[in-house]
Amino acid sequence: MIKHITCTVCPLSCEITLEIGENNEIISLTGNRCNRGKVYATKEHTAPERTLTTTVRVRGGVHPLLPVRTDQPIPKGKLKEAMLATAQLEVEAPVKMGTVIVENFLDLGVNLVASRDLERG
Amino acid sequence: MRKMDVDVAVIGGGPAGLAAALAARRGGAAKVLIIERNHELGGILQQCIHHGFGLHRFKAELTGPEYAQRFINEVRETDIDVLLETMVLEVSNQRTIYAVNSREGMLEISAKAIVLAMGCRERTRGALRIPGRRPAGIFSAGTAQRYINIDGYIPGKKAVILGSGDIGLIMARRLTLEGAKVEAVVEILPYAAGLARNVVQCLEDFGIPLILQSTVIEVHGDERLEAVTIAQVDEQWKPIPGTERTIECDTLLLSVGLIPENELSNGAGVQLDPITNGPKVDDTMMTSIPGIFACGNVLHVHDLVDNVSKEAERAGSFAAQYALQQLPAAARRVKVTAGENIRYVVPHEVSLDIPVEFFMRVQKPQEDVVLDVGGLRSVKEQFVKPSEMLNITLTPEVLSQLSGDTLTVRIVSPKEAGRQ
Numbered sequence: 074m075i076k077h078i079t080c081t082v083c084p085l086s087c088e089i090t091l092e093i094g095e096n097n098e099i100i101s102l103t104g105n106r107c108n109r110g111k112v113y114a115t116k117e118h119t120a121p122e123r124t125l126t127t128t129v130r131v132r133g134g135v136h137p138l139l140p141v142r143t144d145q146p147i148p149k150g151k152l153k154e155a156m157l158a159t160a161q162l163e164v165e166a167p168v169k170m171g172t173v174i175v176e177n178f179l180d181l182g183v184n185l186v187a188s189r190d191l192e193r194g
Numbered sequence: 195m196r197k198m199d200v201d202v203a204v205i206g207g208g209p210a211g212l213a214a215a216l217a218a219r220r221g222g223a224a225k226v227l228i229i230e231r232n233h234e235l236g237g238i239l240q241q242c243i244h245h246g247f248g249l250h251r252f253k254a255e256l257t258g259p260e261y262a263q264r265f266i267n268e269v270r271e272t273d274i275d276v277l278l279e280t281m282v283l284e285v286s287n288q289r290t291i292y293a294v295n296s297r298e299g300m301l302e303i304s305a306k307a308i309v310l311a312m313g314c315r316e317r318t319r320g321a322l323r324i325p326g327r328r329p330a331g332i333f334s335a336g337t338a339q340r341y342i343n344i345d346g347y348i349p350g351k352k353a354v355i356l357g358s359g360d361i362g363l364i365m366a367r368r369l370t371l372e373g374a375k376v377e378a379v380v381e382i383l384p385y386a387a388g389l390a391r392n393v394v395q396c397l398e399d400f401g402i403p404l405i406l407q408s409t410v411i412e413v414h415g416d417e418r419l420e421a422v423t424i425a426q427v428d429e430q431w432k433p434i435p436g437t438e439r440t441i442e443c444d445t446l447l448l449s450v451g452l453i454p455e456n457e458l459s460n461g462a463g464v465q466l467d468p469i470t471n472g473p474k475v476d477d478t479m480m481t482s483i484p485g486i487f488a489c490g491n492v493l494h495v496h497d498l499v500d501n502v503s504k505e506a507e508r509a510g511s512f513a514a515q516y517a518l519q520q521l522p523a524a525a526r527r528v529k530v531t532a533g534e535n536i537r538y539v540v541p542h543e544v545s546l547d548i549p550v551e552f553f554m555r556v557q558k559p560q561e562d563v564v565l566d567v568g569g570l571r572s573v574k575e576q577f578v579k580p581s582e583m584l585n586i587t588l589t590p591e592v593l594s595q596l597s598g599d600t601l602t603v604r605i606v607s608p609k610e611a612g613r614q
C-alpha cells in the first residue's frame with residue numbers, strides 16, 4: 074500500500090511517500106528533504122499525536138470559558154473522547170496560567186492545563 | 195477633561211502594543227502608557243486558543259493566550275500604565291490623543307512619542323460582494339472564533355467556510371471538535387492559502403474537503419442561511435457556468451483576509467501604503483509624521499506573532515529614543531521599492547546607518563529562487579508564496595555599499611543572481 078504524508082515540521086511541506094507492507098511496516102520512505110521529515114512521517118504512520126486545545130466552563134470568571142490545553146500531545150484517535158471529557162468540566166475563577174485542571178488526563182500521562190490567567194469577574 | 199502627559203503612548207494592548215510598551219520602558223522612557231479598548235490586554239491572541247505561537251521567540255508551541263500572558267505578566271512587573279476599556283477617538287499630528295472611557299469621560303493625552311499598534315480587522319462580506327439575501331448565519335471567521343472561544347456560543351450546526359487562510363482552517367477544526375459539521379472549505383486560489391500544517395491538522399485529520407479554484411456565488415435562506423451555491427472559477431476568478439453546486443448549511447464563515455485598522459492612522463494624516471493599507475515607515479518604524487511610530491498588524495498583516503513582537507520592540511525602542519530626544523536625524527535617506535515578484539516591502543525608507551530587518555511578501559508562488567536586496571545581499575529560497583512573509587536583515591556595513599537613492603527588493607532566478 075502507498076501512503077502520502079505531508080511533512081508539517083517546516084514550511085517546505087515535503088510530500089512524503091511511504092510504502093506500507095502487510096503488517097503495517099514501512100518498506101520505503103521517500104520525498105523528505107531532511108531527516109526530521111523521516112522521523113515525523115514514521116511517527117505519523119505508527120502513532121500520530123496531536124495537542125488538544127479547547128475550553129472548559131468557568132464559574133465566576135471575567136469570561137464564561139477558560140482556554141485549556143494538553144501539556145503534551147495525545148494520540149490523535151483520542152481527540153474526540155478528550156473533547157467529550159472536557160465538556161463535563163467546570164472550574165472556579167480565579168485561575169492562573171499553567172494550573173493543572175486535570176492530572177493524568179484520560180490516563181494518557183498528560184495534564185490538562187489552563188492557557189491563561191482568568192480573574193474573578 | 196482629564197489631561198495627561200506621557201513620554202510614550204501606545205495605542206492598542208495586543209501583542210504589538212505589549213512588546214512596544216515594554217521596549218519603550220526598557221529604552222528609558224519613564225512614563226509609558228498603553229491604551230486598550232477591551233477590558234483586558236492580549237488583543238486577538240486571547241481568542242486564538244490553538245497552539246503554534248512562539249516557535250521562534252520562545253522555542254515552544256504556545257497557545258495564543260499563553261503567548262499573550264507572558265507579555266502581560268512582564269508588563270505587570272513594570273510601572274507601565276494601562277488604561278483599559280478606553281477608546282481612542284483621535285490622534286493629532288501634534289501627538290495629542292483624544293480618548294474616552296466610562297469612568298473618566300474624555301481624556302486628553304499629550305505624548306512625546308506615539309506607537310500605533312491597533313492591529314487589523316477582517317474583510318467582510320460587503321467587501322466581497324456575494325449576491326443574495328442577507329439571512330442570519332454569515333459571520334467573519336474571527337467573529338465566530340470569538341463566539342466559540344470567549345463567549346461560549348456555537349454559531350451553527352452545519353458550516354461552509356469561504357477562504358483557506360489560517361483562521362479559516364483553524365475554525366474548521368474548532369467547529370468540528372465542538373460537534374458542528376463542516377461541509378467544506380472553499381478557496382478561490384489553486385492552492386491552500388494557509389500553512390500546510392493547518393491543512394493537515396485542521397482539515398485532513400477530520401476529513402473536511404478543501405475545494406480549490408471555487409467560490410461562493412450565492413447564499414440562500416430568508417431569516418436563517420439554508421444553503422450556499424458554489425462554483426468553480428476561471429483564471430480571472432469568474433464563475434464557470436455549469437459548475438454550480440449547492441451545499442446545505444446554516445453557517446457561512448468568511449476567512450477572506452485581514453486589513454490594517456487604519457482609521458486613526460488616517461485621521462492623524464500619516465501617509466499610507468496603498469498595498470499594505472498601513473502607514474509608510476522608515477527603518478525606525480516612524481511614520482511620515484515625526485514622533486508617530488507603527489508596528490504589528492496595523493502596519494502590515496503578519497502571519498507570525500513572533501515577527502509582530504520583534505517589529506514592535508523596534509518601534510518601542512525608537513519611540514523611547516525619540517521621546518528622550520536621542521534619535522539622531524538620518525544623514526541619508528533611501529527609498530525601498532518592490533521589484534520583480536515582490537508585492538510590498540516594509541520599511542519603505544532606510545537611512546543606511548542602522549541594521550534593518552526587511553519584511554516582504556511575494557505576488558505569486560515560485561520555487562528555487564533568490565531573494566535579492568538591492569544587489570547587496572541575496573539568499574536562496576526553496577519556495578516562496580504570498581501567504582508566507584519573507585524577512586532578511588542587512589547590517590549598516592552592507593547597506594553603506596549602496597550607490598543611488600533607491601533600494602529594490604526582487605525575486606530572481608539563481609542564474610540571474612549569479613551574474614551580479
Ligand code: SF4
Pocket residue numbers: 080081082083084085086087104105106107108109110111
Ligand atoms: S522533510 Fe524536512 S525539509 Fe521537508 S518539510 Fe519536513 S522538516 Fe521540512
